[in-house]
Amino acid sequence: MxxxxxxxxxxxxxxxxxxPPKAPARFVAAALGLDEAQRKRLDRCLLTTAIESPADLAELLVGEFQAGRPEAERAAADVWETQVTGPxxxxxxxxxxxxxxxxxxxxxxxxxxxxxxxxxxxxxxxxxxxxxxxxxxxxxxxxxxxxxxxxxxxxxxxxxxxxxxxxxxxxxxxxxxxxxxxxxxxxxxxxxxxxxxxxxxxxxxxxxxxxxxxxxxxxxxxxxxxxxxxxxxxx
Known part of the structure; x- marks a missing residue:
């Protein structure tokens, strides 16, 4: 063989x-006021979960991080845009x-x-x-x-x-x-x-x-x- x-x-x-200059978990954490432990957990979620749309990310932020839906949707849309156009x-x-x-x-x-x-x-x-x-x-x-x-x-x-x-x-x-x-x-x-x-x-x-x-x-x-x-x- x-x-x-x-x-x-x-x-x-x-x-x-x-x-772009700010990693996605840091971007979202700053937008939603997440603490460092939450940021690290979010970073792990982003890297190991099939989040394939801003809507998916917003659902994660609402469900796992207790973010308000309008804030979560805004943060998700913004970070998605930076990650698509920034690199x-x-x-x-x-x-x-x-x-x-x-x-x-x-x-x-x-x-x-x-x-x-x-x-x-x-x-x-x-x-x-x-x-x-x-x-x-x-x-x-x-x-x-x-x-x-x-x-x-x-x-x-x-x-x-x-x-x-x-x-x-x-x-x-x-x-x-x-x-x-x-x-x-x-x-x-x-x-x-x-x-x-x-x-x-x-x-x-x-x-x-x-x-x-x-x-x-x-x-x-x-x-x-x-x-x-x-x-x-x-x-």
Whole structure:
């Protein structure tokens, strides 16, 4: 039996697209006066629940967070609009996906994301976003860093972890669980201030080191050798 081809898995938010400046749970929490514990619970709900319209979100806010209906409907409509129109492509992301596609390499997506942000991703990348291997937290009901979402992706890919490479900007969500499962890893240092503690841990040897650490996705190329830690190189 022929072994499945290796696969590159990519995070989406802050790895391929970025913005708007305020995360959706923070946006809604500010609009409705939710406290920090409620904001965190809302964030988890958004990432692990199939909320596919502003009306769905308003119902959640009324039912689970005791928001008044007019306020909930207004907040839902406003945050939906920012999530659909606010994101933009990170420089170099389109070029990398194009290179993967053009060379016939398998790639897919594993991301903590909710419906309108996923819709923005598809709008911004067009055919490049249409992979047969797309594992989104709100679709599978589990979010990173839970290793279950990675196991789901590995099963869908039909390949062992050592033949899969995870590319992402977050050590906690992307690197640590992928490394623990034996996957190859590429850490995008788009946001060095946010990742400072983890970077110190890696540099001191307290945390496992990813196969590659690069300043941005624009610094990556894919050669013709196939998908491996050696084939992802820094420009």
């Amino acid at each position: 022929t072994a499945p081809a290796p696969v590159i898995l990519l995070d989406i938010g802050a790895s391929l697209i970025e913005g 933009s492509v990170i420089e170099g992301a389109g070029a990398l996906l194009s290179a993967l596609r053009d060379r016939g390499l398998r790639y897919g997506f594993v991301s903590n994301i909710w419906h309108p942000y996923a819709a923005s991703f598809k709008r911004l990348f067009g055919p490049l976003a249409h992979s047969g291997l797309t594992v989104l937290s709100y679709r599978v009901g589990v979010a990173k860093p839970d290793p279950a979402i990675y196991r789901h992706a590995l099963a869908a890919a039909g390949c062992p972890p050592e033949n899969c490479t995870m590319i992402g900007d977050s050590y906690d969500n992307d690197m640590a669980p992928a490394l623990a499962l034996g996957m190859k890893t590429v850490w995008l240092m788009h946001r060095p201030d946010k990742e400072r503690t983890y970077r110190h841990g890696v540099e001191s040897g307290e945390l496992p080191r990813p196969d590659l650490i690069v300043p941005s996705i624009a610094a990556l190329t894919v050669d013709d050798a196939g998908v491996s830690s050696a084939s992802l190189t820094v420009r």
